[in-house]
Amino acid sequence: MSNTDTSDSLITTDVETGSNDRTAPSNRTAVAARDLNVFYGDEQAIDDVSIEIPEKRVTALIGPSGCGKSTFLRCINRMNDMIDVCRVEGDVTFGGKNVYDADVDPVALRRKIGMVFQKPNPFPKSIRDNVAYGLKIQGFDGDVDARVEESLKGAALWDEVKDQLDSSGLDLSGGQQQRLCIARAIAPDPEVILMDEPTSALDPVAASKIEDLIDDLAEEYTVIIVTHNMQQAARISDRTAVFLTGGQLVEYDDTTKIFEDPEEQRVEDYITGKFG
Ligand SMILES: Nc1ncnc2c1ncn2[C@@H]1O[C@H](COP(=O)(O)OP(=O)(O)OP(=O)(O)O)[C@@H](O)[C@H]1O
Numbered sequence: 001m002s003n004t005d006t007s008d009s010l011i012t013t014d015v016e017t018g019s020n021d022r023t024a025p026s027n028r029t030a031v032a033a034r035d036l037n038v039f040y041g042d043e044q045a046i047d048d049v050s051i052e053i054p055e056k057r058v059t060a061l062i063g064p065s066g067c068g069k070s071t072f073l074r075c076i077n078r079m080n081d082m083i084d085v086c087r088v089e090g091d092v093t094f095g096g097k098n099v100y101d102a103d104v105d106p107v108a109l110r111r112k113i114g115m116v117f118q119k120p121n122p123f124p125k126s127i128r129d130n131v132a133y134g135l136k137i138q139g140f141d142g143d144v145d146a147r148v149e150e151s152l153k154g155a156a157l158w159d160e161v162k163d164q165l166d167s168s169g170l171d172l173s174g175g176q177q178q179r180l181c182i183a184r185a186i187a188p189d190p191e192v193i194l195m196d197e198p199t200s201a202l203d204p205v206a207a208s209k210i211e212d213l214i215d216d217l218a219e220e221y222t223v224i225i226v227t228h229n230m231q232q233a234a235r236i237s238d239r240t241a242v243f244l245t246g247g248q249l250v251e252y253d254d255t256t257k258i259f260e261d262p263e264e265q266r267v268e269d270y271i272t273g274k275f276g
Contacts, residue, residue, distance in 0.1 A: 067248075078106045117198070125169060131147075
């Protein structure tokens, strides 16, 4: 699967059996939003956001509680479709194609843009079946066991579970469960991985392993992560987007610039803990 045919792949349910054409990190845009507004009923959660997110980089979304970070993340793979009162205006493009176009199949989209949530949520199934789940749904006709192994290796979990693939995913530790969820997300060979506070339910050692893993994942995938942990954003991300109350994107730049010399006083106040 090459990045250049992303837009075609969104409007079909064809099985993709190849691996991504992963080149060295580039400054190409993976995901962009233009004049994005999101409402829950009458309440506006995202206010006129435009942003370009580079491929094969880690982009952190930070900001105080309720400023719309998760809402923005969920727009990217249309998870907000599941929320009845949610209305989206504007464009979100992935590989140049507006994901809200009528001909886009959200299921195909979510295969290309995987998601990992705050609380590890493995299925009550074996480790193998957790990872193979998405492959089965898409009718993958390649070597499932090989893909399971590759995905568990990609999630830095293989060595710990290779002798217990038939054990329940629920018997793993919290950190292992989260890495299992990452393996499940990468098994269908996505291009983008969305992560919504993936370490906030984990102890510091498990969180640190996930941070190391995110660094590795960015070699192959575009990672977009919501985090409340400013040190984490500073440690692991290349770009940082700061949302403030009302769903406005206030500043977006290289992470070093945001943390060392932000343009906006409000951003400096937020980062230095004066509010939020
Ligand atoms: N399903 C929903 N129905 C109605 N309103 C919602 C829903 N989800 C979020 N909101 C509202 O949208 C706004 C943005 O919420 P969102 O969860 O995106 O913010 P956030 O920055 O991710 O917050 P947090 O950091 O606390 O997770 C909030 O006012 C929230 O109450």
